Amino acid sequence: xxxxxxxxxxxxxxxxxxxxxxxxxxxxxxxxxxxxxxxxxxxxxxxxxxxxxxxxxxxxxxxxxxxxxxxxxxxxxxxxxxxxxxxxxxxxxxxxxxxxxxxxxxxxxxxxxxxxxxxxxxxxxxxxxxxxxxxxxxxxxxxxxxxxxxxxxxxxxxxxxxxxxxxxxxxxxxxxxxxxxxxxxxxxxxxxxxxxxxxxxxxxxxxxxxxxxxxxxxxxxxxxxxxxxxxxxxxxxxxxxxxxxxxxxxxxxxxxxxxxxxxxxxxxxxxxxxxxxxxxx
Amino acid sequence: xxxxxxxxxxxxxxxxxxxxxxxxxxxxxxxxxxxxxxxxxxxxxxxxxxxxxxxxxxxxxxxxxxxxxxxxxxxxxxxxxxxxxxxxxxxxxxxxxxxxxxxxxxxxxxxxxxxxxxxxxxxxxxxxxxxxxxxxxxxxxxxxxxxxxxxxxxxxxxxxxxxxxxxxxxxxxxxxxxxxxxxxxxxxxxxxxxxxxxxxxxxxxxxxxxxxxxxxxxxxxxxxxxxxxxxxxxxxxxxxxxxxxxxxxxxxxxxxxxxxxxxxxxxxxxxxxxxxxxxxxxxxxxxxxxxxxxxxxxxxxxxxxxxxxxxxxxxxxxxxxxxxxxxxx
Numbered sequence: 050x051x052x053x054x055x056x057x058x059x060x061x062x063x064x065x066x067x068x069x070x071x072x073x074x075x076x077x078x079x080x081x082x083x084x085x086x087x088x089x090x091x092x093x094x095x096x097x098x099x100x101x102x103x104x105x106x107x108x109x110x111x112x113x114x115x116x117x118x119x120x121x122x123x124x125x126x127x128x129x130x131x132x133x134x135x136x137x138x139x140x141x142x143x144x145x146x147x148x149x150x151x152x153x154x155x156x157x158x159x160x161x162x163x164x165x166x167x168x169x170x171x172x173x174x175x176x177x178x179x180x181x182x183x184x185x186x187x188x189x190x191x192x193x194x195x196x197x198x199x200x201x202x203x204x205x206x207x208x209x210x211x212x213x214x215x216x217x218x219x220x221x222x223x224x225x226x227x228x229x230x231x232x233x234x235x236x237x238x239x240x241x242x243x244x245x246x247x248x249x250x251x252x253x254x255x256x257x258x259x260x261x262x263x264x265x266x267x268x269x270x271x272x273x274x275x276x277x278x279x280x281x282x283x284x285x286x287x288x289x290x291x292x293x294x295x296x297x298x299x300x301x302x303x304x305x306x307x308x309x310x311x312x313x314x315x316x317x318x319x320x321x322x323x324x325x326x327x328x329x330x
Numbered sequence: 331x332x333x334x335x336x337x338x339x340x341x342x343x344x345x346x347x348x349x350x351x352x353x354x355x356x357x358x359x360x361x362x363x364x365x366x367x368x369x370x371x372x373x374x375x376x377x378x379x380x381x382x383x384x385x386x387x388x389x390x391x392x393x394x395x396x397x398x399x400x401x402x403x404x405x406x407x408x409x410x411x412x413x414x415x416x417x418x419x420x421x422x423x424x425x426x427x428x429x430x431x432x433x434x435x436x437x438x439x440x441x442x443x444x445x446x447x448x449x450x451x452x453x454x455x456x457x458x459x460x461x462x463x464x465x466x467x468x469x470x471x472x473x474x475x476x477x478x479x480x481x482x483x484x485x486x487x488x489x490x491x492x493x494x495x496x497x498x499x500x501x502x503x504x505x506x507x508x509x510x511x512x513x514x515x516x517x518x519x520x521x522x523x524x525x526x527x528x529x530x531x532x533x534x535x536x537x538x539x540x541x542x543x544x545x546x547x548x549x550x551x552x553x554x555x556x557x558x559x560x561x562x563x564x565x566x567x568x569x570x571x572x573x574x575x576x577x578x579x580x581x582x583x584x585x586x587x588x589x590x591x592x593x594x595x596x597x598x599x600x601x602x603x604x605x606x607x608x609x610x611x612x613x614x615x616x617x618x619x620x621x622x623x624x625x626x627x628x629x630x631x632x633x634x635x636x637x638x639x640x641x642x643x644x645x646x647x648x649x650x651x652x653x654x655x656x657x658x659x
Contacts, residue, residue: 056453063442142437146495149401149433150454151426324403326394326434 053156057164066133067168070126075176078118079183082106086191107188108181108196112208113283115180116173116215120280123172123215124222128243131165131226136236144324154320162227162312169219173212204285211283217301218276221308225272228311232318247273272307275300352379353412354503354534355400360409362395369395371558373409377503377536382529384549384566385538388647391555393538397433397507402426414502427455430496431505435512436488440481444472444491447480451495458498466494470524486517493524504528507538522547546639556647570642576615578606578622579631586627593621598645607635609645 061067082105088094089102105114138144148154188195222243230239254268268274278295282288295303355377362370370392377383387393398404400411402422411418411425418425438447445463452458467473470490480488489509496504509525510518518541525548529535539545545552546566553563562569580586583606590596590608598609610618612634622629 052453052456056450059446059450059453060439060442063446065441137439141439142435143439145401145403145433146437146451147454149403149426149431150451151402151423151429152454153423321405323405324398326398326403 050156050160053152053160054163057160058167061130061134061164061168064134066130070130071172071175074119074123074126074172075179077122078115078176078180081118082111082180082183082187086187103191103193106184107191107193108184109204109285111180111184112177113211113285115177116211116283117280119173119176120215120218120276123169123176123219124247124276125244127165127169127172127219127223128226129240130168131223132230132236132239132243134165135161135227135230136234136239139234140236145326148324155316158231158316158319162224165223165227166220169223170216173216173219177212207285214279214283214297217304218272218279221272221276221304221311224308224311224315228315231315250274269295269299270303272304275303279304353377354379354381354414355536356410356412357396357400358410360396360399360411361407362392362399362404363407368558370399370406370555373553373555373558373560375553375560375563377534379502379534380532381551382525382535382537382549384545384552385536385555386540386542386545386552386643387555388540390557391647392558393540393555394434394507395558396555397431397505397536397538400505401429401431401433403433427499428502429505430499430501430503431507432489432492432496432509433505433507436492438480438488438491441479443477443479444483444487445476447491448476448495448498452498455499462498462500466497469497470494471520485512486514486520489513489517489521490524493521497528503534503536505536505538508540509537510539510541510544518544542638542640542643552639554643554646562642562646566639570636570639574612575635575641576608576610576612576618577631577633577635578608578618578629579604580606580622581628581630585625586622589621589625589627590618605631 085102086106089099104110138147147157185195225246226239226243229242230236233239233242250271250273254271254274257264257268275295279297279300281290281294282297353376355375357376358374360370360373361368373392373396375383375385385393385396395404399406399409400413400418402418406419413425414428416425439450442450445467448463448466452463463476464473467476470493472487472490472494475483475487480491483491489511493506493509496506506525510521513521522544525535525537529548535548537545537549549566551563551565552569554561578586583601583604586606587599587601590599590606595614596608596610600607608618615632615634619629619632
């Protein structure tokens with residue numbers, strides 16, 4: 050199993066797309082922050098708004114802010130990477146070579162998922178580290194303290210929890226794109242459906258809420274609704290969330306449930322289905 | 331029957347002269363259906379150690395489907411598959427551990443270099459010693475090109491890299507599906523020489539091809555599929571000897587055809603210009619001559635004609651039949 054994971058990590062590591070996506074995540078965040086700070090310095094911007102922008106560009110608030118950004122854009126990018134990673138095995142025919150060498154199908158899928166999950170963690174940690182690093186000169190430029198408070202155990206614990214809250218929904222997004230790609234054997238479908246869900250699900254939740262009753266309860270079990278709910282808890286210390294926000298426990302369990310569903314579906318389909326050879330049938 | 335160079339030249343002194351009795355691959359009653367159509371129906375074959383077995387058939391005959399089932403890519407509807415004594419349908423990983431294969435066109439990660447693609451294949455199998463990469467690259471003639479991206483490789487280079495990948499872990503059974511597909515004549519010759527070299531070193535090979543000249547050069551035995559079923563199998567030389575043709579030139583071809591069509595031991599009659607080609611037991615030549623003479627038909631030429639594997643193949647797959655069911659051209 051270890052060599053299979055190494056194999057998948059090698060493929061991901063050497064793929065230009067992996068680094069381009071990561072670069073986009075970092076670059077867009079840094080550019081967005083720089084632009085926001087610049088814009089906030091313009092005349093006519095309300096002091097409250099300016100202060101909020103400057104706070105989000107410096108420590109410690111840049112951390113939850115950056116993680117929210119990563120959760121949003123990162124979900125898109127990881128869906129694309131996941132669908133490409135699995136879909137291209139079909140389109141390039143490399144699946145034949147790998148499975149035909151005797152690799153058990155479930156182990157192959159597991160290795161690929163683990164590698165993509167590693168990418169999800171990297172897509173969280175690397176941009177965060179860079180953004181935190183950029184916050185130091187930013188604070189100096191803005192003549193603000195580098196850290197509003199000291200770094201202690203609870204502070205570190207809060208950061209780790211925030212990262213975990215960010216990574217979990219990303220993993221669920223990976224699982225969704227993965228399952229769709231495996232079932233459809235199509236990279237395009239994997240990307241398309243995963244991205245469409247990002248737009249469709251919130252609309253569906255809204256409609257279900259409006260319909261009320263039992264239908265409104267269904268919205269509480271949608272993946273992205275729970276992902277967004279979980280992100281609401283990102284912050285230092287005790288975070289005040291809007292009334293009616295789903296609990297963290299509920300959100301985590303629902304997200305894990307969806308992940309299990311997607312992974313199980315992918316596994317069942319992949320294990321049973323013939324790997325097409327063009328000359329067959 | 332003509333068998334120039336190739337396997338014939340190798341027979342005298344190669345390491346495979348004493349072919350093993352151990353069955354490296356055995357399938358029995360192998361069947362795969364897609365809806366009502368049987369892509370493979372009741373295939374039985376046995377490949378012995380150090381043997382080169384050709385699996386032939388026209389397009390759509392079921393060759394690639396058969397190989398896909400052996401490699402566990404396609405689930406068979408019936409029939410056990412045994413590789414080196416291991417049930418491949420139950421213990422696929424263990425069975426395929428000692429098999430190297432190319433199925434259909436060579437498939438690689440285009441953004442990876444040649445050697446990185448080999449590394450991927452090596453990791454899929456649990457790893458191979460680092461020195462093995464250089465060995466297989468040298469064997470297939472790709473030394474010096476391994477760091478280039480596969481997307482820049484020619485088709486011939488990809489085929490060679492595919493063979494290198496199949497040989498990485500020193501398999502006991504090598505399965506090659508159309509290894510010269512899409513290559514130019516030089517490329518085909520190079521691959522053929524490589525296969526011959528591997529065979530001479532005792533490699534057990536299942537070669538799937540529709541290039542009959544190539545198979546005739548390389549294979550000891552052949553199994554011929556048509557529409558999913560085995561229509562002929564056996565040693566190449568013996569098969570060709572069974573189906574020799576008798577070339578006949580007479581003064582009255584239409585009368586001769588009419589007469590010979592009624593003879594039960596003449597399976598088939600073809601006409602090429604003024605030459606009649608008869609599929610019949612070669613030992614009945616004298617009987618044939620006497621029959622024609624008795625009916626007043628003069629014989630100008632009567633000889634046993636060597637057959638190529640291609641002619642034999644077309645014959646058994648029925649792709650040269652003509653109206654009347656007797657093959658008269």
